[in-house]
Amino acid sequence: MKGNGVTGNANPLRRVGALFDGARDWWERAKTWQRFVVYIGALVFALILPAPWIGSFMSPGADWTTVLIYPIGTYMLLAIGLNVVVGQAGLLDLGFVAFFAIGGYTLAYFATEHGWSYWPTVVFGIFLAAVSGVILGAPTLRLRGDYLAIVTLGFGEIIRITANNTDEIGGARGIPNIPHPTDMPAIGLDFGVLPAPYYYLMVAAIVVVIVFSVRLQKSRVGRAWAAIREDEDAAELMGVPTFKFKLLAFAIGAMIGGLAGGIYAGKAVFIEPGTFPFILSATILAAVVLGGAGNLPGVMLGAFVIAWLPERFREVEWLKDALGKDPAEYRILLFGGVLVLMMALRPEGLLPSRRRKAELHEGTGGMGAMGAEVAGPDTDVSTEAAK
């Protein structure tokens, strides 16, 4: 339990956390070949994941491969994108779903109304998402923290309401008959009714985005983001053009969101404004924070857990009998409760990055500096000492 500042606590979540911490420490010391073994293992695992024998346990109520595409794969992709903004650059974005919507709507509109082919349209959607990220970011990134959060939330709602009220893009009725991706006979992928090819497309997209994200994190850009996240004023004083880098983070996050939108729309065939509610933004943000903002494996784990658990419990018979309702009805209730509990017990997330965790345990950020941070007559001594 070194370095995490927690002593003598029998909280089971902490013990699981310690296990994760150990794995991370091993990873940091691992040699190149060891890392490659893990990469290949992960890829093989991803390829055999749709196997029916896994599916029968993981998702008895629905087709497992479909569940892997949406929600699991889509959430993961979105979470990786949002992680660039929230985890790496430390900007709070509550309207991330807007970029998902822009990617999806771009494909839907240009492919159905103008007959554009799939891939160029997806790329165009990514471009449009990046542009809208810049348009949103340019005036608002001067704002910090909570203000930014609320402005982005407003932006997400503006996009949704606009889609809802614009007849040109189907209004509230949405857009049906979105074309599937172009077939790729060279690698044996025919995009039709079967979900498997979409799953492999999703895996490919996630791999590309992971590589992209990791390379960025280790570059000068990533270090600039980390500096901004830790202390924006200090970064500015040391000569980091913070505004430029914040805008870049917004644009890159938006691009990944746009990509996710394109892939989703190509599979779903039909989208409508209701596909992009605020709750989705909140869910993805929760996935990022739950997993451990700033740490990719953590973020992906968070997205997986949040996407999968509701599906898993949808068809549990004894739960159904006990509740008298479809257990899935309770998923948002549970989700909300778990968020509150999780933040109280392990605010740094399931699988936090070492640096992030250290930041949190300093306890100097935000609300901590206000109010009860100060030692008072009723302050809990053990938590003070643990800092």
Add this chain to the structure above:
Amino acid sequence: MLDDFLNQFLPSTVGGLVFGSIYALIALGYTMVYGVLRLINFAHSEIFMIGTFTSLVVITAIAPASPLTGIALFGVMLLIIVASAAISGGAAMLLEVVAYRPLRRKGATRLTALISAIGASLFLQELFALVIIPWLTGNAGRNQQSAPRIVDRDTVFTIGNAAVRTDHIIVVVAAVIMMIALDRLVNKTKIGRGIRATAQDPEAAVLMGVSIDNIVRVTFLLGGAMAGVAGALYLMEFENTVFNVGFVLGIKAFTAAVLGGIGNLRGALLGGIVLGLIENWGAIFLGSEWKDVIAFTVLVVVLMFRPTGILGESLQKARA
């Protein structure tokens, strides 16, 4: 277009003032909590929702055969306002204990607190949709629930082509009275001085013998009570409510708080009224389905030019 605008200007202004007063009352809760804790209490919109349902239950229990007048109306209004304020205030205090106090103890970041707030908000909405509303009303929890009318929609007087009705007057007057009462409380009483001191410098406040926990509790209680009153007025005016009624209203009330200068009680009043008026006037040109877009655009524009809002942040600066 201009003809439309001139024709509808006065009626829209009346509607904007009514909506604006409700925004302003909810905004007070955001602004007080933000002033003291630097926290967007995202679940405040659900405190408002709880207020609307408390009023719904009380009104349904009284179930007047026809709209009330005179002393009976006054009594019933007082009853639903007090009941909603009490229940909402209590709920807000409970919310603080469950969702925010553990984080405060640990010195968690604002991101953590915001996630916890979103979690609490979703939990409360779903708790009402799945359990409490079916139990209270016997209807499906996700449907809109309507309440019987208790105030007649009589025109009291007209300004140009705008009819000012009894219910409009009640909403605006009640909201303004509550806001003045809160303003007096924060500016003139001992507990108000504690709130201002904590907002300004919590460490110094502790050294001066202020109990931060008590101050936070009172802040949530007062903010929650204001949201409860807003809930009562909303239900009386619009005569229906739904489990997620707080979502858009809450965001707009927060917008109002930011617009006026968050942390500033008078700013919340100004922001609420300004927002209500602008979105109603804008709706004449664009249609009412664009109201929310107008509100959020106004937010972005104001923040661009004046990030601290119209009146600036100032719960700290002893003006409250």
